[in-house]
Amino acid sequence: MKTTEKEMGGVGGVSPPEVALGDGEEKGHSGVRTAETLLRLLPIALCVTALVVMVKNSEENDFGSAIYSHFGGFRYLVYANGICAGYSLLSAFYATVPPASNTRSRAWIVFVLDQVMTYVILAAGTVSAEVLYLAYKGDDEITWSQACGTFGGFCRKATASVATTYVAVACYAGLSLISSYRLFSSYDAPIGYPSKGVQNAAFLR
Numbered sequence: 001m002k003t004t005e006k007e008m009g010g011v012g013g014v015s016p017p018e019v020a021l022g023d024g025e026e027k028g029h030s031g032v033r034t035a036e037t038l039l040r041l042l043p044i045a046l047c048v049t050a051l052v053v054m055v056k057n058s059e060e061n062d063f064g065s066a067i068y069s070h071f072g073g074f075r076y077l078v079y080a081n082g083i084c085a086g087y088s089l090l091s092a093f094y095a096t097v098p099p100a101s102n103t104r105s106r107a108w109i110v111f112v113l114d115q116v117m118t119y120v121i122l123a124a125g126t127v128s129a130e131v132l133y134l135a136y137k138g139d140d141e142i143t144w145s146q147a148c149g150t151f152g153g154f155c156r157k158a159t160a161s162v163a164t165t166y167v168a169v170a171c172y173a174g175l176s177l178i179s180s181y182r183l184f185s186s187y188d189a190p191i192g193y194p195s196k197g198v199q200n201a202a203f204l205r
Contacts, residue, residue: 047085073131080124
């Protein structure tokens with residue numbers, strides 16, 4: 001009985017690459033899974049802490065008042081921490097739910113979102129750090145006077161919030177590495193067909 005190419009699973013009996021994730025994704029390493037779980041849960045506490053400290057940060061004295069909402073960089077820090085805290089909660093829940101079908105689409109979604117959130121929280125920390133630098137040092141060229149000598153308590157709380165944000169940045173950087181590893185390790189190496197190369201070489205002659 002003659003066997004067709006369809007029954008053999010493809011030309012030459014070689015099955016085409018599967019779309020599903022490979023064994024590396026299925027098996028994984030328990031250490032990597034534990035690290036990923038911690039890195040998804042820890043930013044929730046860090047981002048909420050940084051957000052609350054900054055929102056409650058205000059100081060008033062004889063020279064005036066200092067409130068976080070007066071500074072665009074600090075406002076962005078609050079928004080970014082709120083968004084990232086919500087994402088961390090959702091992604092931690094999403095990571096614990098087994099996929100209905102083990103496809104690469106899930107890995108791509110997590111990878112892209114992890115990258116986006118990493119840059120969002122990094123930008124918030126960077127902008128806020130620049131505002132703090134000007135508050136501590138001032139800048140004569142733009143006539144920005146030093147403010148932390150007058151509003152020391154405000155600057156200390158802002159520093160604590162920014163430092164906590166950078167710890168969250170480190171967590172998201174680790175998550176980006178893990179999600180990229182999980183995604184790209186699911187792709188198998190290209191399958192070579194030596195016979196085709198021989199045939200092509202013979203044809204060129």
